[in-house]
Amino acid sequence: MHNFIKQLLLFSLLCSFSVSSQWYETTGHAQTSNTSVELARTQAIENALKKALLVSGASVSSVQQVVNGLLTQDQISIRASGSVNSIELVDEVHTNNLITVTIRADILPQDKKCFAVNFKKSLLITRSHLLQREQANLGGIYLIEKAVVAKLAKRLNQQSTFTKTTTILNNKTDFSRLNNSLASDEITQLTQSLSDSTDSQYIMFSEITNLSFNEQATNSWLFWQQGVYPRNFAINFYLYNGLNGELVWQKSYQNTAPWTFTKRIKVDVYANPFWQSEYGVMIGNIIESVVKDIDENIMCEPSSGKIIQVKGNQVMINLGRDHGLKIGDEFSLLHLTNFTNSVGKSYAGFNVSPYKVKVTKLTRQTATATTADGRLFGNIQIDDLAVRYEN
Known part of the structure; x- marks a missing residue:
């Protein structure tokens, strides 16, 4: 193997790591007729890397220099959700005056340094789980x-710029049991199953962890006489990528407000008296914070849909008018693939078509898209x- 390839394997560009990074395999080309092989190789790698960054949701403003055959720049300038964690040169082919390289790039999300695309991501919110059910006894x-x-889903559909939200409320999932058992593989399977059955790009689970009363009433003796006690509310949210089952974001919220209802009622x-009470208003404020946090995290993710039909030179995907698509919108196609790296570790990733x-x-829910030149698809x-x- 060429020394350049040996040196480039898993060369780290950014010294940061994330469980939600994703491998992309792309091919780049460059002419060798009017330049050296080394410079042409550099240009081909830059071309391939740019493709990987683009399909991961990044917009590349520059892919800078290679010195002595190695990528040495500490940072690639992008304006979106992706940066490069590591890169591997898979193949290099010379044909006539053309050099073709194939690379694998590990694209790392970069928090809050992204631009928002105009498409809504489909989000499925599942029924929450009350961890200590006896805490709901008072007030029933x-x-x-x-x-x-349900209130969160309604607020998202009213206010969110980046999500199209649906719910499953009548049946509980096994998430809380699996989460308590640290059964990550089973959570992945559950997430992917829900994603497939509902055509959702993201799945959200939650657990209500505290509905207890404080031991002492509010400071005022009058409140004590009236039986008005502070009641806690705490909830954990977990947002998963439906495609690969990876945890995208999680956060805990908690606050306390007076419970103004009598003990026996x-x-x-679901009624206005609850949501207009001090306790209900407190929960509503938490929901507003959750809506904002979901938007900030989902907006940075690339807009992607699953291919649900392939026919000749056209595909049908599970995104449509409700997600903000328009006639003329362009998509790149990614082929799901698995590969083993140089030390024998297996990875799931994408081959950029x-x-x-x-x-x-x-x-409303689907789009049909065709190749511009009428070419038939290969392995898609x-x-x-x-x-x-x-771009």
Whole structure:
């Protein structure tokens, strides 16, 4: 193997790591007729790296110099969600006056340094789980595990710029049990199963961890006489990527507010008196914070849809008018693949297809897209991805 290839294997560009990084395999080309092989190789690698960054959701402003055959720059300048954690040169082919290189790049999300694309990501919110059910006894507010996430979904659909939200509220998932058992593989399977069955790009789980009363009432003796006690509310949210089952974001929220209902009354957690009470307003403020946090995290993710049909030179994807697509929008196609690195570790990743498709037909939930030159697809198949990015 060429020394350059040996040296380049897994060469780190950025000294930061993330469990949610993703491998992309791309091919780049450069002419050798009017330049040296070394410079042409540099240009081909830059070309391939730029493609990998673009389909990961990044917009590249520069892919800088290679010195003595090695990428030495500490940072690649991009304006989006991606930066390069590591890179591997897989293959190098010389044909006539053309050099072709294939690289694998580990693209690392870069928090809050991204631009928002104009498409909405599909988000499925599942029923929450009350960890200590006996804490809901006072007021009989057992349905709060449905009411809170229903309110969150409604607020997201009213306010969110970047999500199209649906819910599953009548049935609980196994998430809380699996989370308590640290069964990460099973959570991945659950997430992917829900994603497949609902055509959702992201899945959100939550656990209500505290509905208890403080031992002492509010400081005022008058409050004590009236039986108004501070009640806690704490909830954990977990946002997963439906495609690979990876945890994208998680956060805990908690606060306390007076519980102004009498001890014997059963409180309707769907009714206005609850949501207009001090306790309900406190939960509503938490929901507003969650909406903001979801938007900030999802906006940085690339807009992608699954391919649900392949026919000749056209594909159908599970994104449509409701997600903000328009006739003429362009997508790159990614083929799901698995590979083993030089030390024998297995990875899942994407092979970036040379095909680009343009949307020609739309429904509310789907889009049909065709290749511009009428070329038939090679290895693209159902469940591969169509990814939209901005130049």
